[in-house]
Amino acid sequence: MGRAFVNRFSWSNSRAKLFSRCLRAYWWRYYGHWGGWSYSADVDARVAYRLGKMDSLATWAGSIVHDTIQEAIEELRDRGTAINADHLQGRAREKLRQGWVESKSGAWIRRPKHAINLREHYFGDGEALSRPATDTTAAKVYGCLLRFSTGPYPKLLKRLRPEDFRNVERLDSMEIDGSTVYVKPDLAFYHPDDGLLWLIDWKTGRPRLEDDLQLATYALFAKAKWGVEPSRVRGVLSYLASGEERQVELSTDALHAARESIRASMQAMKTALREPDENMGLQQDFPQTDDKSRCSSCNFRQLCTGSEGIPGAILAGDPL
Numbered sequence: 001m002g003r004a005f006v007n008r009f010s011w012s013n014s015r016a017k018l019f020s021r022c023l024r025a026y027w028w029r030y031y032g033h034w035g036g037w038s039y040s041a042d043v044d045a046r047v048a049y050r051l052g053k054m055d056s057l058a059t060w061a062g063s064i065v066h067d068t069i070q071e072a073i074e075e076l077r078d079r080g081t082a083i084n085a086d087h088l089q090g091r092a093r094e095k096l097r098q099g100w101v102e103s104k105s106g107a108w109i110r111r112p113k114h115a116i117n118l119r120e121h122y123f124g125d126g127e128a129l130s131r132p133a134t135d136t137t138a139a140k141v142y143g144c145l146l147r148f149s150t151g152p153y154p155k156l157l158k159r160l161r162p163e164d165f166r167n168v169e170r171l172d173s174m175e176i177d178g179s180t181v182y183v184k185p186d187l188a189f190y191h192p193d194d195g196l197l198w199l200i201d202w203k204t205g206r207p208r209l210e211d212d213l214q215l216a217t218y219a220l221f222a223k224a225k226w227g228v229e230p231s232r233v234r235g236v237l238s239y240l241a242s243g244e245e246r247q248v249e250l251s252t253d254a255l256h257a258a259r260e261s262i263r264a265s266m267q268a269m270k271t272a273l274r275e276p277d278e279n280m281g282l283q284q285d286f287p288q289t290d291d292k293s294r295c296s297s298c299n300f301r302q303l304c305t306g307s308e309g310i311p312g313a314i315l316a317g318d319p320l
Ligand code: SF4
Pocket: 022, 023, 024, 025, 288, 289, 292, 294, 295, 298, 299, 300, 301, 302, 304
């Protein structure tokens, strides 16, 4: 007999971000989409599930950079394969080509979880799809990979033993106040010179305040999962689009503040639920944002405005 899926409450940085952006979008992403992977689900759940898997050009470009670096580090760790910019850029080019074809052809209709579905294709954003705009996206991907390949990490990582690597982009979790907190550190390893646990987060966008909280969350995880004290951790934000790098303070106080911030965020999410113990939320308790400037970059706007005139919805045959 198949395993029954249960929608359990959990916390992640991306979930917190969406909760503060629009409660209705949050509801579609974490509640309204439930069961939408099944052909027999109602149409709103199926559409919400599909839209929840959608990427923007910018997030897709970021994923390609992360995936390509992950593969390169794993090959270096497992087989000693040297990291080479041309090779990484070639791989990224193939991912860009394949994803573009999937998105345009509607491969996501049958495989919403695995095929690329770009928001700009789906909603028919002609300007973002223009040749200069897409060339800029591709150039950014290649530039980030060049900066990684020619930066300090390939040489440093080559010196590590396989057991010095703790995590390369693997989804993991810890418990805070009885709830699961998901984390996915880009890279965690023990440095051969200082013996510290280094936590590196690759960024393809501009620096943001929440980047520090994300690294502090990973340091909390390092203590919970591997028993590494904050004084033995070094956190680094590596902004690959500019080449800038910043060390983040991960003191006991900083981690305490991060834990309190996560607790407050979880509490706010649970308070919005009709049945917190059952993790059950009703759509009417999660209103649409008043700041309509947020809607143009929202994956879920089809569920607020209806399907009419939306190319992706027409391609998928959604009812108007
Ligand atoms: S379209 Fe606007 S109101 Fe509707 S879910 Fe998205 S952000 Fe919220």
